[in-house]
Amino acid sequence: MTEKAMSLGHGEIDVLILRALVRKLVAKGVLSPDDVRSILFDAAKGLDPVGGELTAETAHIIVEEDLIPAFLKP
Structure with a gap:
């Protein structure tokens, strides 16, 4: 018997769980902010944007401006 994954909030629950997990691991010292x-x-480098290749500089900008604030609370 296979169960469907719960789809609360139109798939947003997995994002919330991932963020909470990362924050917990940082708080416990398992992961550092670096x-x-x-x-x-590494994840951002794998993005496939419409219209061209993602450069390392663009990936760094995405991480610092969009992703880090979502995963690491100031």
Whole structure:
């Protein structure tokens, strides 16, 4: 028997869980903020934007301006 994944909030629950998990791991000292930046940069490099390749500089901008504030509270 296979179960469907719960789709609360139109798929937003997985994002909330991921953010909470990362914050908890940082709080416990398992991950450092630099570890989180590195993971997010690796993920951002894999993005496939419409209209062209994603440069390393653009990936860094996405991480610092969009992703880090979502994962690491100031």
